[in-house]
Amino acid sequence: MKAVDREILRLAVPAFLALVAEPMFLLSDAAIVGHLGTPELAGLGVAAVVLQTVVGLCVFLAYGTTASVARHLGAGDLRAALAEGVDGVWLAVVIGTVATVGGIALTPVLVGAFDTGSEVAGHAETYLAIAFLGTTPLLVMLATTGVLRGLQDTRTPLLVAVVGNGLNIALNVLLVYGLGLGIAGSAIGSVVAQVLSAAWLVVVVVRAARAHDAPLSPDRAGILAAAHAAVALVIRTLALRACLLVGTYAVTRVGTQGTDVNVATHQIAITLWTFLAFALDAIAIAAQALTGRALGGDDVEGTRRLTRRMIRWGWGSGVVAGVGLAVASPFLGALFTSDPEVRELLVPVLLVAALGQPLAGVVFVLDGVLIGAGDGAFLAWAGMVVLAAYAPAALWAATLPHGLVAVWVAMTFVFMGARGVLLSWRARGDAWIVTGASVGR
Structure with a gap:
């Protein structure tokens, strides 16, 4: 190992x-x-x-x-x-x-x-x-x-x-x-x-x-084949981006505090979430390259072994990111704003985000594994299911007390949770393990 x-x-x-x-x-x-x-x-x-x-x-x-x-x-x-x-x-x-x-x-x-x-x-x-x-x-x-x-x-x-x-x-x-x-x-x-x-x-x-x-x-045929294979990944990306847009819209509907405070806090939290996603997504990029190579070499057992190992890496990286974010949460607000309301509200939001980092690490790795396997059709379908589950959850969360924190709970455990359930279910099966030099083209 x-x-x-x-x-x-x-x-x-x-x-x-x-x-x-x-x-x-x-x-x-x-x-x-x-x-x-x-x-x-x-x-x-x-x-x-x-x-x-x-x-x-x-x-x-x-x-x-x-x-x-x-x-x-x-x-x-x-x-x-x-x-x-x-x-x-x-x-x-x-x-x-x-x-x-x-x-x-x-x-x-x-x-x-x-x-x-x-x-x-x-x-x-x-x-x-x-x-x-x-x-x-x-x-x-x-x-x-x-x-x-x-x-x-x-x-x-x-x-x-x-x-x-x-x-x-x-x-x-x-x-x-x-x-x-x-x-x-x-x-x-x-x-x-x-x-x-x-x-x-x-x-x-x-x-x-x-x-x-x-x-x-x-090569016209090669370019068209590449474009055809890309359609599913475009749908996946659109669905995931739509989830983030829905989350931002939900934040604007929160009425417990001034809209400016909620939106500003949400923007800082999203910025920090995105930065941590870079670290976790790096493992996913390795997963894409290594999974594609292993399947191209007809190494099914090696693919399974790599997947298990990279899931551990994703989980471990997420734990480190989550602990770091939780520890730093009382101090990060000062880097972005002098508004005391935003600083105060940011802490519970970041603590919720910190709890979701281990899950995010696993989700990003499995996403990378399935992209490397060329399983774009499933990823497109899964993205639409996640959007259908998350959108009403986020909008409902915005109506609850402490609405901004509730929206982040929905983002962390419904948006990322639904992705985790679907990707884990797929990874446990065999449908995505297609060996050989070409797939989905």
């Missing part, structure tokens, strides 16, 4: 650091743009929500590619692994091109949906119209990262993320303040950093493809 543990750590640690680095693009933009003024920062916030939604819905480019490449690697066919990876990159180019053209054309409509004042809307439109030019590079980064993860390489994406973020900060400072371009300079700097980061990853993948005589030209 020590060898298995070392392999999990070899993949998970760089994956975690890369996951933490990814949000730094927008965080560094916020830190720099924030000093221009509140309207500029608010405009960036609106634009960031739109961009994060578009890119978030395309996370299948990383997940699906990781699974398919890892399967071929396990089957000993590196050429086919890289060929499927290249198909995923071309799919990213196609989707990115459509998203870029559509996003730029619809920028005024997308910003207008937030009903902000004219000054904030103007800044949001300026940033978003330029930032959409980075959509294709961002999606290519997702796909190429998926290829490398499938090849069991999580270090290269980490290196690119670190260098890319450093370049983004330097360019932002230069363009925003050095050249006086304001919020437009921030968007330009981010796009340039994204283009160079994507180019770096493409060079690595292309070099590997050439070394193993894998085709680089777009």
